[in-house]
Amino acid sequence: MTEPRTPARPLMVRTDLALGGRWTSLATPDREWLWRNPRVPAAARATVAPGDPFVDAGGGEECFPTINGPSDHGEVWSRPWTPSGPAARVEAGDLALTRRLTTHDGTVRAGYTVTGPPAAPVLHAVHLLLDVGPGARLEVPGTPDVLVVEWPNPGDTTPATWPDAGGVPLDALGPDDGTARCAVVATDRVDVVDGADRLRLRWGTPSDAPVSLVVWRNLGGWPDGAPYRSIGLEPLLGAETNRDRAGQxxxxHLDGGGRLEWWLEIAG
Known part of the structure; x- marks a missing residue:
């Protein structure tokens, strides 16, 4: 017997272009889906400048043109974005990222365009930290390949298969067990189920570029000395988290005209 389908609930999104294009709210009439880190004062996030260490304030951050590496969480999360009608644009060196956010029938759509030198390599993740309970779970079709990154040692990558991440189940989000894993999953969709609520994420690109999902499952295992709980889902253009480490x-890669597009849709 299949479970009854949860009725869709309309979503609304808010962002802050002055603070790196940050997603500040992703909510239905009944709940807020984005988590806010109670340990980080609002002023700590509001005063960042390019080159500063990442501030884990919660919400949703745009990670571009890499996710980790020398530029932790990329370069654009700490830069103000320039609005242009319903779109906004930000530059990172010789690359530029444009985002167009729309809402239709309760579904939020983010359309992205990357421009820069032809064939330039990029990674781009929409780093959404979710406010979900210990009974929440992730639903991904099939048993796709998983790449556990920075495990078992910093700099390592370890292959696995969904939902395994080196002995940790990626699809189960609690209770806290003192572990933390970051993994890249070869999928273009995920559902988050938390009690009666469901959040559906779908993404893709008209190009032949890879897309995948980064799962950050931190159940009190990070950081050393003062761990806390945080759950991140990051639809990803690419299939790694470190642009310098990743294979081609x-x-x-941008096309011969120096352009690449992809999209993300989120429904309640």
């Missing part, structure tokens, strides 16, 4: 088949 695991990053996205």
């Amino acid at each position: 088949d695991r990053v996205a």
